[in-house]
Amino acid sequence: MPPKLSELEHIKERSRQLRGSIAAGLADPVTGSISEADTKLLKFHGSYQQDDRDLREERRRQKLEPLYAFMLRARLPGGVVTPAQWLVFDRLATDYASSGLRITTRQTFQLHGVLKGNLKPTIAAIHHAMASTIAACGDVLRNVVATPLPEQSGLHAQAYAWAAKLSAELAPQTTAYLELWLDGEKLVGEPEPEPLYGKIYLPRKFKIGLAIPPLNDIDVFAQDLGLIAIEEDGRLAGFNLAIGGGMGATHGDPTTYPRLAEVIGFVTPEQLRAAAEEVIAIQRDWGDRSERKHARLKYTLDHRGTEVFKAELERRLGFALQPARAFRFDHNGDRYGWTGGEDGRWHLTLHIESGRLLDRGPQRLQSGMRELARVHTGDFRLTCNQNVIVANVDADDRARIDAIVAAHGMDGYRRQSGMRRHAIACVALPTCGLAMAESERYLPTVLERLEARLEHHGLLDAPILLRLSGCPNGCSRPYLGEIALVGRAIGRYDLRLGADFSGQRMNVTYRENVDEPAILDALDPLFAAYAAGREPGEGFGDFLWRTGVLATPAPRPERRIAAQVPA
Numbered sequence: 001m002p003p004k005l006s007e008l009e010h011i012k013e014r015s016r017q018l019r020g021s022i023a024a025g026l027a028d029p030v031t032g033s034i035s036e037a038d039t040k041l042l043k044f045h046g047s048y049q050q051d052d053r054d055l056r057e058e059r060r061r062q063k064l065e066p067l068y069a070f071m072l073r074a075r076l077p078g079g080v081v082t083p084a085q086w087l088v089f090d091r092l093a094t095d096y097a098s099s100g101l102r103i104t105t106r107q108t109f110q111l112h113g114v115l116k117g118n119l120k121p122t123i124a125a126i127h128h129a130m131a132s133t134i135a136a137c138g139d140v141l142r143n144v145v146a147t148p149l150p151e152q153s154g155l156h157a158q159a160y161a162w163a164a165k166l167s168a169e170l171a172p173q174t175t176a177y178l179e180l181w182l183d184g185e186k187l188v189g190e191p192e193p194e195p196l197y198g199k200i201y202l203p204r205k206f207k208i209g210l211a212i213p214p215l216n217d218i219d220v221f222a223q224d225l226g227l228i229a230i231e232e233d234g235r236l237a238g239f240n241l242a243i244g245g246g247m248g249a250t251h252g253d254p255t256t257y258p259r260l261a262e263v264i265g266f267v268t269p270e271q272l273r274a275a276a277e278e279v280i281a282i283q284r285d286w287g288d289r290s291e292r293k294h295a296r297l298k299y300t301l302d303h304r305g306t307e308v309f310k311a312e313l314e315r316r317l318g319f320a321l322q323p324a325r326a327f328r329f330d331h332n333g334d335r336y337g338w339t340g341g342e343d344g345r346w347h348l349t350l351h352i353e354s355g356r357l358l359d360r361g362p363q364r365l366q367s368g369m370r371e372l373a374r375v376h377t378g379d380f381r382l383t384c385n386q387n388v389i390v391a392n393v394d395a396d397d398r399a400r401i402d403a404i405v406a407a408h409g410m411d412g413y414r415r416q417s418g419m420r421r422h423a424i425a426c427v428a429l430p431t432c433g434l435a436m437a438e439s440e441r442y443l444p445t446v447l448e449r450l451e452a453r454l455e456h457h458g459l460l461d462a463p464i465l466l467r468l469s470g471c472p473n474g475c476s477r478p479y480l481g482e483i484a485l486v487g488r489a490i491g492r493y494d495l496r497l498g499a500d501f502s503g504q505r506m507n508v509t510y511r512e513n514v515d516e517p518a519i520l521d522a523l524d525p526l527f528a529a530y531a532a533g534r535e536p537g538e539g540f541g542d543f544l545w546r547t548g549v550l551a552t553p554a555p556r557p558e559r560r561i562a563a564q565v566p567a
C-alpha cells in the first residue's frame with residue numbers, strides 16, 4: 001500500500017494551483033490572519049503568516065488574537081538589485097514593514113510585520129519594480145543564489161545569467177499570482193497546467209546555488225543542487241553538479257541531519273538547464289510525500305542511493321554526465337572593502353550585521369543605503385552572508401561612495417574583529433514561529449563577550465566563522481561554522497565546532513544544551529591553545545581537528561566531506 005500522503009499534499013492538490021481561498025481570507029476584515037490551509041499556500045506566493053512572539057502571552061491574557069502580520073520574501077536571483085529597485089524596497093520597508101529591510105542568507109530581501117491589508121500593494125509594487133515574490137518560499141525551486149562578487153566580470157556575468165535563467169524558467173507557471181496580487185483575470189474553469197510541478201508541486205523546498213571557485217561564498221555544498229562553475233582557458237566550460245545538500249535537522253531525531261552535497265559529474269552550459277530540470281523532476285517523483293521531515297532531496301539520495309539517482313538522471317537526460325572536473329575552493333564568507341574587477345570597475349563589500357538594514361544610533365544603515373541608491377550608477381549585490389556589495393562603481397565615484405558610507409556609520413568593516421566580520425545569525429525571535437532561542441538579537445551580546453576573550457588571547461583579528469541559529473533548521477547554515485550555536489531553548493544552545501573555512505566540512509557537537517557561561521568557558525581554553533599553537537594560516541576549525549580536540553569521528557553523515565576533486 002502506498003504511504004499515506006501528508007496533509008499538505010492534499011491542501012496543494014485541492015488548491016487549484018495555489019489559489020485556495022486566499023482571496024477570501026485577505027478580504028476578511030474580522031481577523032488579521034488567514035486560514036491555516038491558506039497560510040501553507042501563501043508561502044508559494046512568497047509570504048509567511050507570523051505573529052509577534054514577544055507579545056503573544058500578553059495578548060493571550062488580554063484575550064486578543066495574536067498580533068498577526070506577514071513576512072514577505074522577494075525572489076532576486078543572484079542577489080542583484082538595481083538602485084531603482086532598492087529605492088522601491090526601501091519605501092515599502094518604511095511604509096509597511098516593522099523592522100526595516102532584512103537581507104537573507106539566500107541573497108534576497110525580507111520585510112517583516114506587513115499587515116494583511118498591505119500585502120497586496122506591497123507585492124504589486126515589487127512586481128512593478130521588475131522583481132517578484134513568487135516561489136520565494138514553498139515547495140518549489142527557491143531563489144537561485146550565485147556568487148555575487150563580479151571581479152571576474154565575464155565569468156560572473158555568465159554565472160548570473162544562468163542563475164536568472166534557471167530561476168525564471170523553472171519557476172511555477174500558475175496565474176494565481178497575477179490573479180491574487182495584480183488584479184489579473186479571474187480563472188474560469190480548469191487551472192492552467194504546471195508542466196514541471198503538476199498539481200502537487202514538489203515534496204519540499206528545493207534550492208540551487210552557483211559558485212565560482214575559488215570562492216565558496218554561497219556555501220555551494222548546502223544546496224539541493226550546487227553548481228560549481230568550471231573555467232577553462234578563460235571561458236566557462238561548464239558546471240560540476242553537486243546534489244543533496246541541506247542543513248535542516250530536528251533535535252533528538254537521528255533520522256534527520258544536515259548533509260553536504262556530493263559531486264556527481266560535469267555538464268556543459270548547453271546541458272545545464274535540462275540537467276537541473278531533471279534533478280528537480282526526479283525529486284518531484286521520488287521524494288517522500290508522507291513525512292515532510294524526510295522529504296528533502298538529501299533523504300531521497302540516502303534512501304535510494306546516489307548512484308541509483310545518477311543513473312536515473314542520465315536515463316532521463318539521454319546522455320551520461322562527464323566526469324567531474326578539478327576545482328578548489330579557498331574560502332567561504334565575504335571579503336570586505338574595495339576590490340577591482342577585470343573591466344576596471346570597482347566593488348565595495350559592506351558588512352551588515354545579520355543583514356538588518358535599520359537606522360540604529362550612529363549606524364544609519366537604511367538611510368545610508370538609500371543615499372547610495374540615489375547616486376549609484378552601477379548595481380547592488382546581496383550576498384549569502386547577509387551583506388551588500390555596491391557593485392560596478394567607476395573609479396571616479398569611489399570617493400563619493402566612501403563619503404556616504406562613512407557619514408552613515410557603515411564603514412565598520414574597517415575596524416571589526418575577524419569574528420564579527422564573519423558572523424551570521426538567522427532571524428529567530430520575535431518573528432520566526434520555529435525559533436527555540438534568540439539568534440539575531442543575541443548576536444551583538446555574544447559577539448562582545450567572545451571578542452573580549454579573543455582580545456585576551458591576541459586573536460581579535462583572526463577570521464573565525466561564527467554562525468548562530470535559533471533552532472536546528474539551520475537558516476544561517478550553522479553546521480558550516482567553525483563555531484556554531486544552535487538553539488535548544490531560551491538561553492541554551494548546542495555548541496558545535498570544527499567546520500573548515502571553505503564550506504566543505506561540517507562541524508560536530510562539542511557541548512550539548514549549554515548556557516552562555518558554559519559556552520564561554522568551553523571556548524576560552526581552545527582560544528588560548530589556538531593562539532599558542534596554530535600553524536601559519538591555519539583556521540580555527542582545522543586546528544581543532546589537527547590537535548585532537550575534535551578526535552572522535554562523528555557518526556555518518558555528520559562528518560561527510562563533500563567529494564572534492566583535487567585541483
Ligand code: SRM
Nearest residue numbers: 104105106108246247248425426427431432433473474475
Ligand atoms: Fe530558513 C524555515 C528564515 C535560509 C532551512 N526559515 C524558515 C522560516 C520561514 C520559519 C518557518 O518556517 O516558519 C524562517 C522565517 C524567519 C523570519 O521571521 O524571517 C526562515 N531561512 C530564513 C532566513 C530569512 C534566515 C536569515 O536569517 O537570513 C533565510 C531566508 C532565505 C531566503 O531568502 O530564501 C533562510 N533556511 C535558510 C537556509 C540557508 C540556505 O538556504 O542557504 C536553510 C538551510 C539550508 C536548507 O534548506 O537545508 C534554511 N528554514 C530552513 C528550514 C529547514 C529545512 C529542512 O530541510 O529541514 C526551515 C523549516 C522548514 O522548512 O520546515 C526553515
Ligand code: SF4
Nearest residue numbers: 426432435470471475
Ligand atoms: Fe527560525 Fe530556526 Fe530558521 Fe532561525 S534557524 S530563522 S529559528 S527556523
